[in-house]
Amino acid sequence: MNGLELATPFALALLPAPLLLRAFFGVRAAPGGGLPLPATIRERLGAGASANRLRLSWREIAAALAWIGLVLALAGPRVAGEVAALPAAGRDIMLALDLSGSMTKTDFELDGVAASRLAVLKHVGAELIRRRAGDRIGLVVFAETAFAAAPSSFDLRAVSATLEEMEIGLVGRSTAIGEGLGLALKRLSDSTAPSRLVILLSDGANNTGSSEPAAVAELARGMGVKIFTIGLGVDDTSSKPDDPDAVDFAALQHIAEIGGGAAFRARTGAELGAATRAIEALVAGPAPAPPTIIFREFWIYPGALAFVAAAALVLSTRERR
Structure with missing residues (x-):
């Protein structure tokens, strides 16, 4: 039995995709008029916003888990094993x-x-x-x-x-x-x-x-x-x-x-x-056949994680409506 491997390891390159998309195509504040605020209020609001940005909501965590689980499932984690084959006499x-x-x-x-x-x-x-x-x-x-x-x-x-x-x-x-x-x-x-x-x-x-x-x-x-x-x-x-x-x-x-x-x-x-x-x-004797390689697939586990996280996001969206 061999160690854990990935069937398509290049799929892991998709992991930072949401962060890159957010960096390049982030939501910009819509231009518009507003009432001028005193400097002390602006400072307090700014400090509060910075603190909030450091905290992740459970919805953001769920979205991150859904994406990570999906990418890991696409990468195809598996364990390879060998099974002796019949002699290939030809x-x-x-x-x-x-x-x-x-x-x-x-x-x-x-x-x-x-x-x-x-x-x-x-x-x-x-x-x-x-x-x-x-x-x-x-x-x-x-x-x-x-x-x-x-x-x-x-x-x-x-x-x-x-x-x-x-x-x-x-x-x-x-x-x-x-x-x-x-x-x-x-x-x-x-x-x-x-x-x-x-x-x-x-x-x-x-x-x-x-x-x-x-x-x-x-x-x-x-x-x-x-x-x-x-x-x-x-x-x-x-x-x-x-x-x-x-x-x-x-x-x-x-x-x-x-x-x-x-x-x-x-x-x-x-x-x-x-x-x-x-x-x-x-008649010539049988030639030794290479062992048959079988894989035990584990993609189902990150796939299940992605499904549960995505389902939680969908349900929370409906409740908010």
Whole structure:
């Protein structure tokens, strides 16, 4: 906590303004005739006037307090304090998540209990989002089509809640990887963040949509957006090419290679969590942010003094009438 300071200290230059105005534009006695007075009476009147001039009436005091309070309020007395800010990572992250029908397959475990791929994805994805304090994170989901579920935001709790509400069937049941990746890039196109990346997670192969994933990855490289991919599932097309639920990890590797990122394989929930942490480790750590300066304002107190003094003057004027 710092000491008392003034927001606009030059306002104090207004303090002598009434005295200056009175000195330069004081009321002059109106010319006119009058009866001549004896010298002794004039001397007594003069002495009395001088004594009265040395005394200030309460109205003059109230006017002075009103002016002083007003000027002090304009000067803005305040006390500055520091509040630690969140680390400014300077990243915009879009999560592109597969919600195709194969995500309902129960071949994973969550806390020792059999769980669907979607349930594990929600659990691990929510943890990832909550860990990214200081980043802006958005959410795109895709299956037969792509849908922007959550815009880029620092409100990680809201993005995490949106992920946990996602259900299979919202955007079809096929797998349009190119469409999901393309929409994620579109959401990052207006970002001015120094670091932009897409984390693409899929448990299948690109089997629908008009956009080729490799072509979209080329576009991402031209935009300076890095792509990281995670292949989710026990089997992949290299070992079981005829399995409709097998993940095309070779294609995901190719996308990540073009996009300047890295590809990860996740056959269990633990491997999925490790993959997300590995991606975080590959991205530069957060930069220290300067503390946020907040001010405790005190102008209200001299302002209240000015108001009370001015109100007293107005009331006394009405009573005299």
